[in-house]
Amino acid sequence: MKQAIRAAAPLTLFLASMAWPGAAIAGPDTALSIDHLREKALTDSTAWKLVEQLTTLFGARPAGSPSEQAAALWGAATLRDMGFAHAAAEPFALETWEPGTYFATIVAPNPQQLVVTPLGGTTGASVEAFAAVFPTYAAFKAATPEALAGKIAVVLEAIPRTQDGSGYSRAIAIRMNGAREAAERGAVGYLMRGLGTQKERTANGGAARPEKTPFPAFALAPPDAEQLGRLARLGPVRLRLSSSAGWTGKSRSHNVVAEIDGRDPAAKAILVSAHLDSWEQGTGAVDDGFGIAVVTAAAKLVRDLPVRPRRTIRIVWFGAEEVSQPEPVNTFAGARAYAARHATATPPLALVAESDGGAGRVLRLAIGAPENGDLVVRLRSALSPLGVSVLAEAPRAGGPDISVLQATGIPAFRLFQDASSQFDTHHNANDVLSAIDPAALSQNVAAWAVSLWLIADSEDPDPAAPR
Ligand SMILES: [Zn+2]
Structure with missing residues (x-):
């Protein structure tokens, strides 16, 4: 089945590199291949379908609520159906709050x-x-x-x-x-x-x-x-x-995880993420159904390439990003549960990233890599047609959930979005599907897809080591 799915993917992509996967981004057809991936991403409907289904089937998804729990189980099944490896919903305990x-x-x-x-x-x-x-x-x-x-x-x-x-x-x-x-x-x-x-x-x-x-x-x-x-x-x-309003007792939330297994087991992995929970007034379309859709659709495009990336890519839909915990007072319960559960996972993480910045277009990628090194040069060339610049400098804050992983010393990369309209819908009743501009969604998917491929396939043993 895996072979059949791959055969259905456009074989023009990376065709020359199939005989020798290590040369995937160094071959003469690199620019063409990345161009294909970017153009395919711009017309791909996966992200829209995901955010439409998520917000329509489950509506608002307050942390620890029955809707968040049902969405997590749906998410694990959806990621499995999409062909990702090791898809699962990992539960963790949570105290719930209701308005x-x-x-x-x-x-x-x-x-x-x-x-x-x-x-x-x-x-x-x-x-x-x-x-x-x-x-x-x-x-x-x-x-x-x-x-x-x-x-x-x-x-x-x-x-x-x-x-x-x-x-x-x-x-x-x-x-x-x-x-x-x-x-x-x-x-x-x-x-x-x-x-x-x-x-x-x-x-x-x-x-x-x-x-x-x-x-x-x-x-x-x-x-x-x-x-x-x-x-x-x-x-x-x-x-x-x-x-x-108040605290209503113990419940469960979940982190939904899945992977694309990298072809080099010795290479450190890349984690990309967003959060599944939302506030209760809207349907969490922008915050953060958009992020869930973008990172998942981008990873799916990479997964469907004829060559696997060198590094394993981990996809995480964090639960319970929005509300803090009372005893002890804590934020980001989902990210904490993930960090505890996967502290010794192999391969270890080289880089983490998160999409939780509204529904605006990507303006800039920031990554701690050498200014004129191969990776940054390739990222610039792949992203400039999307109007995205590249800053060769690690972002101090990669995103709310991954701040927990950054605190353990793992560097982040970040795709900064235009936040001009983010606070028109932020945590209010306007955060519904119609607040998403499909063109901006596609631009995000394309920017994430080419970035994810180039970063995950980088030959550099640790492309974003702090310097
Ligand atoms: Zn958010």
């Missing part, structure tokens, strides 16, 4: 309903109090306990739209730490402007520091944050917050 039912409303001067979502990992309660409103997080941080005691703290800072996503990265402490900082100074609740750039009335949720002490904490939809700000400038505002 419950909730509302936030202005009580006075006149009743108005607010669009909110509870911050992930917080525990709800019902309170009514006057608002202490701050235009920025810095102003909130500088507030005295007297200014906050008995009040609902409200932080209205907006994030700017940026191509590199730095507007979000700089503001993430507002969501991660704000509720706890408000509680510590005697506030009775916390509201923040959701970390999004959309105009629509949907609130951008996401993880805060896990907390089992009841303290209602919400993100506001950006238009609702602006409304509250205008009202607060006119006089005192009284709010009522109520939520049943």
